[in-house]
Amino acid sequence: MSASTWALQPTDRERLIRAAIEAKEFAYSRYSHFRVGAALLTTTGEIIKGANVENASYGGTICAERTALVKAVSEGVRSFTALAVVSDVLSAISPCGMCRQVIREFCAQNMPILLVPADYEERLTSGIGDGGVKETSIAQLLPDSFGPEDLELPRSQ
Secondary structure (H helix, E strand, C coil): CCCCCCCCCHHHHHHHHHHHHHHHCCCECCCCCCCEEEEEEECCCCEEEEECECCCCHHHCECHHHHHHHHHHHCCCCCEEEEEEEECCCCCCCCCHHHHHHHHHHCCCCCCEEEECCCHHHHHHCCCCCCCCEEECHHHHCCCCCCHHHHHCCCCC
């Protein structure tokens, strides 16, 4: 399972945000025109990026957060310390419900999730503190969630 920490080093935080911004450039969003980039920081310091990939059959679309997680898990990586998500919207956008459930499957409930506004770099340049990043966790985004440990609960006969 994932590392459980709110202690994200400033250099790792910045690397992670920049990676999510880079990932957004590879989004395939020809239908919604809503580009999203995500980046996961592993417990070994590696960053795994993902972008949303849409499909003419809308149900076949995969979000950036799930792209990054599926890439990581399919390569045997299952320990993460943070996630950053960015879109082209000027406010911090939260992962969709399906992504929240997948994040819950593979990430510690109090792992930092950084929701980054599209104008992050401009905000930093103009001296707006942390660039408008909203820091949250899956516990906050998906309260009273159902997770893998719930499958082990005793059942009535």
